[in-house]
Amino acid sequence: MTWRSLLLPLALLSAASACGQRRSDPARVAEDLMRPAPVGAFAAGTPPATTEDCTVRTAKTCFDQALTLLAANARGPERLRALSLMGKACDGQVKDACSWLSQHVKEPRRVRGGPPDDPVFQEAFQRWREGRKHHVRVTCRLVQGGVPQRCEVREATLPPDLLAQALNSIQASRYVLPTLDGEPFECDWTIVIK
Template identity: 35%
Template sequence: MRLFVKGCVVAGLGCVWTIALSGCSLARKNDPQRPLVDKIRPAPVGSFGPGATERVPPPESEACTLGTARQCYAHALAFASGQGGQKDFIQAVALLSKACDGRVEEACRTLSLRMKRPERLSPSPKRSEGGRSGTGPTDADDFARLRCRLVEPGVLRGCEVVFPLMAGSRRARVLESVSSYRYALPTFDGAAFESDYTLTVDLDSL
């Protein structure tokens, strides 16, 4: 099975690792004051548990709107630095994502400089993660999108195929293939966290 993977920590929109947040920007354009659910869905290491089906929700951070994005950025920095005894990288990452989506360029830069996206360790990816090459899947039938939990020690749990609809036997083959993937967890300032994770699998050779 030939595989192409695009990795993102998300809650259904955007790819934070490349700060490509056009989907969320469209949502804001339609309703600029609508509070957004965290797109980055991090949780402290160990919070998802060892079970393959256990799905403990990640913590929610405060609601942010386009008008309060800069305040969210300031709160994110406070959580990242521990100002006031509140050091919390999980909240910092979530709020930085929201502030970046709210067009605070400093928040986007902070994410780019201080956060490291997950790295697939094995099996070795055939193409680099984080974006499609010109030879990546282009037709709807060429790829499947999966939503999983990326948990300690770098394995995927509770994966679901969210696109496209497919027969049970084919879905089982896809899930079996990604179950062998191993990752280095994402980090912020070197601190690892577990997260929701979306990946795209090339199905050409199935």
């Protein structure tokens, strides 16, 4: 068993936003959830910004690449590529990268929706919560208008009927897009219900 195979379960168990500010977490480097894209990119079929694979060992290199792009006044997709690299560097425990993210990136904010308000769901969820460890981890594309689309369950410990209600609720929610220096961007985003 290699250290990478040990790292993957940790990466799958971590729960954080893929768009916004993040705490340093080396386990998440392997998964690379930060995939920003220009507003309208997903609707047009444009893929999100891609970057080289970063590991804890190469996180400083990712940080240096991000700074190089930013120093060249990168705009559009290249600026979002720098953001992705900065996120990977932060995940790799480069404190300056985490500091940069906290100063320049605002997380998405839910403006409508949330966990299902249905009393039947709330009661069932509460019973489930009392009896077991519970969470739902879903990755969605957060697109223009703050709409979560193409949601994919990454991990769930809820029974199927509660999971279906939770997914419907997530997809009915609306968000303010995350911003980079005040400019909104779309991205893949992980939503966690605990």
